Amino acid sequence: NAGVTQTPKFRILKIGQSMTLQCTQDMNHNYMYWYRQDPGMGLKLIYYSVGAGITDKGEVPNGYNVSRSTTEDFPLRLELAAPSQTSVYFCASSQTGTGKEQYFGPGTRLTVT
Amino acid sequence: AQKITQTQPGMFVQEKEAVTLDCTYDTSDPSYGLFWYKQPSSGEMIFLIYQGSYDQQNATEGRYSLNFQKARKSANLVISASQLGDSAMYFCAMEETAGNKLTFGGGTRVLVKP
Numbered sequence: 001n002a003g004v005t006q007t008p009k010f011r012i013l014k015i016g017q018s019m020t021l022q023c024t025q026d027m028n029h030n031y032m033y034w035y036r037q038d039p040g041m042g043l044k045l046i047y048y049s050v051g052a053g054i055t056d057k058g059e060v061p062n063g064y065n066v067s068r069s070t071t072e073d074f075p076l077r078l079e080l081a082a083p084s085q086t087s088v089y090f091c092a093s094s095q096t097g098t099g100k101e102q103y104f105g106p107g108t109r110l111t112v113t
Numbered sequence: 114a115q116k117i118t119q120t121q122p123g124m125f126v127q128e129k130e131a132v133t134l135d136c137t138y139d140t141s142d143p144s145y146g147l148f149w150y151k152q153p154s155s156g157e158m159i160f161l162i163y164q165g166s167y168d169q170q171n172a173t174e175g176r177y178s179l180n181f182q183k184a185r186k187s188a189n190l191v192i193s194a195s196q197l198g199d200s201a202m203y204f205c206a207m208e209e210t211a212g213n214k215l216t217f218g219g220g221t222r223v224l225v226k227p
Contacts (some may be wrong), residue, residue, distance in 0.1 A: 031213055042117075042204055042217035043158075050212050058214065090158065098210050099146050099165050104158035 002026050004105035006091050012111045013081040021076040021108050023091030031094045032074040033102065034058075034066065036087040043090060049074055050096075081112045115140045115207050117218035125224050126195045133180070134190040134221045136205035146208035147188040148215065149179065153201040161203075164188055192223075200225045 007022045025032065030051045035043035035058075045058030049068040063085060065077040074093075078085060088109050092102040116139040126132040138147065149161040164172045164179045172179040180189040192199055202222050206215040 033214070035217075040220075042119075042206075042219045043215070044217070045214055048212050048214055056212065059216075088156070092158075094213055098144070098208065098213060099163055100213060101148075101160040101163065102158075102213070102215060103160075107156055 004091055004093055004103050006089075006105035006108050008108060009106070010109045012113065013078075015081060015083065015112060017081050018077070018079050019081070019110075021078070021089055021091075021110075023074045023076065023105060024072050025074075025091075025093040025103070026072065027093060027095075027103065028071060029093035029103070030071065030096045031100075031102075032068065033092040033094075034064070034074070034076045035090045035092065036060065036085075037090060037107075038087050046076065046089075078110075083112050086110060086112045115142075115145075115209060115216045117205055117207050117216055119205055119218035119221050121221045122219075123222040123224070125226055126192075126199075128197060128225055128227050129194055131191060131193045132195055132199075132223060134192070134203050134205075134223070136188045136190065136218060138186050138188065138205075138207050140186075140207060142210065144210050146210075147179070147181070148206045148208060149177070149188075149190045150204045150206060151199075151201045152204065152220070158204075162190065195223075195225045197225050197227060199223060 034046040047066040091105040
């Protein structure tokens with residue numbers, strides 16, 4: 001199994017541009033998450049989803065949008081990129097229920113200049 | 114709101130020795146979970162260990178153990194017999210039961226010396 005895959009691995013955006021970060025998992029997990037990690041910091045939750053068609057905001061949702069049309073995919077959309085969105089973005093998934101390990105993708109390193 | 118604090122930004126440990134990484138948390142929820150993840154310099158997030166708030170015994174996974182003191186709201190990670198490959202960032206995280214969302218601490222960088 002591939003687990004959680006993310007594309008692209010790296011991306012440089014100009015201020016004001018938009019892009020979509022792709023995330024796919026092949027473990028049939030209902031729960032999926034998007035985190036961002038700024039340099040030297042812990043991860044912060046952007047959005048999460050408990051199943052197809054259901055999404056909700058995390059701690060830092062401003063400037064982002066998500067959709068969940070299938071169990072496998074959970075894309076993150078950046079509209080009007082700003083330098084403050086320069087970060088490493090991690091997608092994760094987990095089984096339903098408490099105490100379930102979150103499986104993380106390899107991350108996307110985004111720079112906005 | 115939940116809060117996770119890791120007060121040690123960085124630590125050195127001698128190979129083969131044990132090291133304790135501190136983690137304190139704050140929550141008003143009676144039911145919660147605590148995770149530890151490892152992030153090597155390559156960047157991936159690796160699950161290490163989990164402790165539920167109602168678990169009677171401290172969690173252990175190989176060389177990793179969790180010193181859970183509920184009254185003190187602490188969940189310290191103990192790595193025994195440190196290896197060079199243990200050099201990494203270590204994150205403590207608290208799980209909210211609704212949606213299993215994680216709130217992460219700021220991390221502790223561990224460097225194992227030969």
